[in-house]
Amino acid sequence: MGNAFSLVRLALTEFLDNLRTFQTLQDRIQRSPGLPLPNPSRSFWSYPPSPIATHVSQLPAHADFVIIGSGITGTAHADGHNVTVLVLEARDACSGATGRNGGHISPPLYHDYPSLKRDHGQAVAQKMIKFRLAHLQELRSAAEQEGILAESQWREVESVDVFYDSDLFEKAKAKVQKYKADLPFEAEHHQVHEAHEAIEKFRLAPDTLGCISSSAGAIHPYQFVTGILAKLLSRYPDTFSLCTNTPCTSISPPTSNTPYYTLSTPRGIITTPHVIHATNGWASTLLEKLRAKIVPFRGNMSAQRPGQSLPIPQSTTHRSFIFYTRAIGYDYLTQLPTGEHELMLGGGFAQDGDEGYEAMGNTDDTSYSKRIGAHLSGVLPQYFGEDNWGKESVLMDEGEDAGEWAEGRVKALWSGILGISVDLIPWVGRLPRVVSGRNEPPLSSVVKSEKEEEGESVHVGAPPGEWIAAGYTGEGMVHAWLSGKALAEMVLGREVEGGLGEWFPDMMRVTEKRWKKAKAENLLDALNDD
Numbered sequence: 001m002g003n004a005f006s007l008v009r010l011a012l013t014e015f016l017d018n019l020r021t022f023q024t025l026q027d028r029i030q031r032s033p034g035l036p037l038p039n040p041s042r043s044f045w046s047y048p049p050s051p052i053a054t055h056v057s058q059l060p061a062h063a064d065f066v067i068i069g070s071g072i073t074g075t076a077h078a079d080g081h082n083v084t085v086l087v088l089e090a091r092d093a094c095s096g097a098t099g100r101n102g103g104h105i106s107p108p109l110y111h112d113y114p115s116l117k118r119d120h121g122q123a124v125a126q127k128m129i130k131f132r133l134a135h136l137q138e139l140r141s142a143a144e145q146e147g148i149l150a151e152s153q154w155r156e157v158e159s160v161d162v163f164y165d166s167d168l169f170e171k172a173k174a175k176v177q178k179y180k181a182d183l184p185f186e187a188e189h190h191q192v193h194e195a196h197e198a199i200e201k202f203r204l205a206p207d208t209l210g211c212i213s214s215s216a217g218a219i220h221p222y223q224f225v226t227g228i229l230a231k232l233l234s235r236y237p238d239t240f241s242l243c244t245n246t247p248c249t250s251i252s253p254p255t256s257n258t259p260y261y262t263l264s265t266p267r268g269i270i271t272t273p274h275v276i277h278a279t280n281g282w283a284s285t286l287l288e289k290l291r292a293k294i295v296p297f298r299g300n301m302s303a304q305r306p307g308q309s310l311p312i313p314q315s316t317t318h319r320s321f322i323f324y325t326r327a328i329g330y331d332y333l334t335q336l337p338t339g340e341h342e343l344m345l346g347g348g349f350a351q352d353g354d355e356g357y358e359a360m361g362n363t364d365d366t367s368y369s370k371r372i373g374a375h376l377s378g379v380l381p382q383y384f385g386e387d388n389w390g391k392e393s394v395l396m397d398e399g400e401d402a403g404e405w406a407e408g409r410v411k412a413l414w415s416g417i418l419g420i421s422v423d424l425i426p427w428v429g430r431l432p433r434v435v436s437g438r439n440e441p442p443l444s445s446v447v448k449s450e451k452e453e454e455g456e457s458v459h460v461g462a463p464p465g466e467w468i469a470a471g472y473t474g475e476g477m478v479h480a481w482l483s484g485k486a487l488a489e490m491v492l493g494r495e496v497e498g499g500l501g502e503w504f505p506d507m508m509r510v511t512e513k514r515w516k517k518a519k520a521e522n523l524l525d526a527l528n529d530d
Contacts (some may be wrong), residue, residue: 028361029295029520033282033417035247036090040365041223041414043100044303044342046092047404051227052233053092057241060086062271064461065491066263068286069278070246071098072476073469075225076142076484077276077491080236084442086270087229087240088263090247090282094225097280097476100301100365100416102332102346105217106159106320107132107478110172110179110190117182122508126183128505132478133186136217139224139481148227152220153337158319159216160202162383168324169210176212189215202319203311205385218320218334221477241530251275251286251466253438260441261466273441273464274491277431278484280419280470281363287468289435292520294471297418298362300372301346303411304380309390312341323383323410331379340396342411345380348372360420368415377410421471422523428483429490429509431466440465462493466471468510483508 047051063086065073070089078085089095097459100262109129116125136156143152163169173192179189191213198204211373232240252262260271277283281296311334321333331347348369349359359369381389392409405411421427433440441464467490469483482504489498 011097024047025336025357025360026292026520029292032288032291032359033285033296033363035249035285036096036282036417037364037366038091040091040095040100041368042412043095043414043416044102044344044405044412045103045220045222046095046099049094050222050230052226052230052242052244053094054244055093055233055242056246056267057086059085059232059243059246059265059267060241060270061268062260063241064272065274066248066261066270066272067276067278069096069243069280069282070094070225070229070242071096071278071280072221072225072480073098073280073487074276074278075228076481077278077469077488078229078232078240079488080232080238080240082239084239085236085241086272087242088246088248088265089242091245093229093242093244093462094222096282097264097299097416097418098225099222101221101299101476102301102344103153103218103221103334103477104332105219105477106322106332107135107137107216108475109133109214110175110187110212113179113182113219114175119397122182124507127503128507129186131482131503131505132475134503135478135481136215138485139217139219141478142228142481143219143224146228146231148224148231151227152224154219154224155217155337157216157218157334159214160319160321160333161212161214162198162202162204162321162323163209163211164207164323164325166209168327170322172212186509187214189213190406202321203384203388205383205388215341216320219477220336222231240490248286252437254441260464261438261443274461275466276487276491277466277468277470280472281417281474283419283468283470287431287436289437290427290468291359293422293515293518295420295422295520295523296361296363297420297474298359298365298369298415299346299418299474300348300368300376300413300415301344302373302376302411302413302433303405304343304345304377305386305395305411306335306343307381307389307391308383308393321383323379331376331383333380333383340393340411341414343380345376348375363417365415365417373413376413376426376511382407404485411435418474418476419471420473420523421521423514423518424473424507424523425471426469426473426479426483427471427510428469428487428504429467429508429511430462431468432512432515434512435510435515436466438466462491467491 064083143149193211250264284290323331329349472479
């Protein structure tokens with residue numbers, strides 16, 4: 001009887017602990033993310049700072065389009081040709097998730113295809129896969145067109161998924177077969193490597209059970225975005241404005257006296273017919289109805305010196321790695337092609353008990369998780385094997401930059417805020433009134449073309465309103481750029497001319513039906529779905 005009572009008491013205690021955890025999580029994701037905090041942890045990507053890192057244009061009284069957020073989404077949407085565009089950034093340029101991520105252009109393909117096909121049908125699933133794959137060349141093309149290919153460090157790499165759990169590896173191989181059966185052209189570079197071949201070819205630790213390799217890319221996200229912003233400022237000095245350290249603190253709907261949205265900032269107010277939300281994890285600060293739909297999540301990143309026995313460039317600068325040790329969470333790695341060939345390692349999600357819950361709803365990127373930091377700091381020799389890693393790297397003489405970073409293996413640790421979509425699909429498009437919670441301007445405030453200014457009655461642009469591209473769920477580099485481009489076509493009323501029906505997945509559109517259906521508990525179900 002005593003043992004039975006003890007078991008019941010333990011079960012009840014566990015239930016209450018889980019209930020308290022769930023309630024705490026529910027409370028956290030319902031809160032406003034607030035504005036980005038000042039003095040974020042220092043991202044290795046953002047040093048040295050871009051010349052336009054703290055650029056502040058003269059704040060216009062009115063703009064045709066106001067973009068909130070200066071990351072990859074806002075930059076993809078920005079232009080200054082024929083219209084006036086203002087980009088507002090709460091901190092320095094590109095100081096959010098884009099400037100703090102891993103630099104991977106490595107789309108989840110076979111991993112997601114079976115569930116996408118099951119939930120949305122084969123045609124829609126294939127369009128999403130092709131949309132993700134398109135980012136590899138789209139980002140290269142953008143860098144080439146802007147003349148920043150070298151500094152953006154775009155490169156094609158071999159992506160290697162590494163498995164240490166036999167069940168996970170077997171499930172992954174089954175997914176690859178389904179993917180190859182339906183998308184043979186897209187899957188032609190996918191190869192399965194069993195343990196012995198994987199260890200030998202990729203110089204991995206002896207407990208590696210197998211790998212799946214494919215084609216992917218890598219980029220310097222900060223230099224890519226700030227490079228394009230600098231070009232726009234130079235190209236359109238009269239029509240393109242960037243105001244860093246200028247948060248949008250509120251948005252007021254149109255009134256009978258002011259037929260536009262009114263945006264408040266510490267530097268003054270701006271009116272506009274079109275508000276574009278490109279703030280990802282912070283989206284629900286200004287859009288309360290998106291709380292518990294797009295959930296902030298704090299991720300962790302590091303920059304590390306490679307071991308002396310790790311061959312360069314053969315094994316890493318032309319490869320990226322994703323290490324799977326458990327069902328939920330993974331670590332991801334790229335290596336820089338210059339400098340000390342730093343290893344950019346991120347991840348650590350759920351590596352330590354309830355750490356995943358602590359990251360959910362957390363918008364404090366002024367620090368990083370000590371437990372995850374400890375994991376990231378010590379795991380690389382275990383992934384590659386002590387013999388393959390060798391002695392710790394000898395510090396390179398960095399001249400005037402000496403002392404900027406820690407002198408051991410780990411040069412820097414930092415965090416960044418992701419935007420997790422509870423249905424795992426990005427949110428792109430016009431915000432219905434039920435989601436924005438605000439009235440829309442009258443149709444008379446549609447953006448006008450230069451021809452109309454010359455007397456011709458020609459309108460360009462969709463009806464005024466609020467728009468969004470956000471909720472990339474940790475995969476912004478293979479969703480954000482083309483989401484921003486698609487949103488630009490929508491806002492300008494050029495969906496047909498832009499051929500969105502051919503390449504943009506409609507499942508990503510914001511609709512009232514989808515908004516009502518998306519619930520936080522669905523995310524937990526998806527994470528536990530094989």
